[in-house]
Amino acid sequence: MMSMYTKNINTHLIEIKDYFKVAISVDCVIFGFAEDKLKVLLIKSDLNEYKGKWSLLGDIVRPDEELEKAAYRILSDRTGLENVYLEQVQTFGAVDRHPAGRVITVAYYSVVNLAGICLQAANPELHWVPVETIRDMAFDHRQILEVCLDRLQQQMMVQPVGFNLLPEKFSLRALQVLYEAVLRRELDRRNFRKKFLSMDLLDDLQEEESDVPHRPAKLYKFNFNKYEQHRKRYLAIAF
Amino acid sequence: MMSMYTKNINTHLIEIKDYFKVAISVDCVIFGFAEDKLKVLLIKSDLNEYKGKWSLLGDIVRPDEELEKAAYRILSDRTGLENVYLEQVQTFGAVDRHPAGRVITVAYYSVVNLAGICLQAANPELHWVPVETIRDMAFDHRQILEVCLDRLQQQMMVQPVGFNLLPEKFSLRALQVLYEAVLRRELDRRNFRKKFLSMDLLDDLQEEESDVPHRPAKLYKFNFNKYEQHRKRYLAIAF
């Protein structure tokens, strides 16, 4: 029974049937951004059925634990980060989705600044994998990833989630590369800059990049406070 | 044990603890439209704790049942309708949300043409309740309703879900009244008509209203096929 809390339900086979008819887990799709690519934090599955395949970070929810708390626990256990952006996406409950029995999983996605993370030394199997290189995954995790990626793309256009993927100080170029990587399309540089500068939510830090082999870019910081105050509501009917 | 399948987890107290550590249920927020008002199908709770309060339609998920199947089952049991629009919204898992123990519930919303529904005679407690009159509800159902209503409002602006709330043949006026009721704001008639007619997704049926004490309106039908083919993808970055 103890092992239920210390082992990971996705990487170690547990006879859930002996404890629960139905078990609840949380799976986290943790997005990061590095080398101009969108990445996801994944672990190699230990489970025989899925030996060597990539798996999301997940765990069962403890009987007295809130769902969101469980997601934060997984996140801080694996990345050491607290207070990160986290959002529930969807629940996956296919009867045969887990070989150990009926495991219904609630998927969350998170966006973190990958640069500020020391992966736990205890987990050499943990890797930041570029999203576009991912093919097979364990369980239905490929599908979960897909749905979370869709959600991220939608949110990026409507809320300032992207800034959590960058360091606090960033150039407009970095921001654009990020948007292009997540939305998977090229954007016009002048229009992109115009748009973000005209939103008036980027604080000009009066600083510049250094150590670049070309003209250094100005650095900005996203003003979350100003955003919270001037939040736009969404109006147009269009489909 | 048998009673778990025939009784409703939200209206009859069951000692879940004896069977499961955690139970999974599905709750359906079923929207309808009548008398120019958005309504939800609700039932009076039988549970002592929530005697007389409104409750969503829900039931526990059977061990071998897909989540979505469970939602469809609830829907067709209560409304007799098949093949309706149904969408998963969010999962609610607060530790104390159900007095019978830990019950994690997956919320779905549905939109149906209320006119085509005969409520099951076996359920005199079932009612179409105008959304704006709803105050207290059993459990956390008020919160669930709120979240589903938000989602419905968002979807209405981006996908043609609204048409499922109307009869097959409808006037532009009826469509506008529906949008105004769901989005809770007035819309300009000329702009509304222009927008929907220019989408070119409404088939002019060459029919008119009858028995109205004024000039009869033309009737239209939404062309779902055409929509599926010309689906817009959503582009602008705005927040």
Place this chain on the structure above:
DNA sequence: ACAAAAGTGTTCAACATACACCCATGA
């Protein structure tokens, strides 16, 4: 003839898109 809702067009402002040149820096 009157009441009640149907139907219709134009103007203006805001915003998305397309597009090309000069500038600052390090090598």
Place this chain on the structure above:
DNA sequence: TCATGGGTGTATGTTGAACACTTTTGT
């Protein structure tokens, strides 16, 4: 001086918003 990306403005088309009168029907 060259290579590399940083930084800028204008013109055009589309779309949303505001707004008032005529038409058709039933009573």
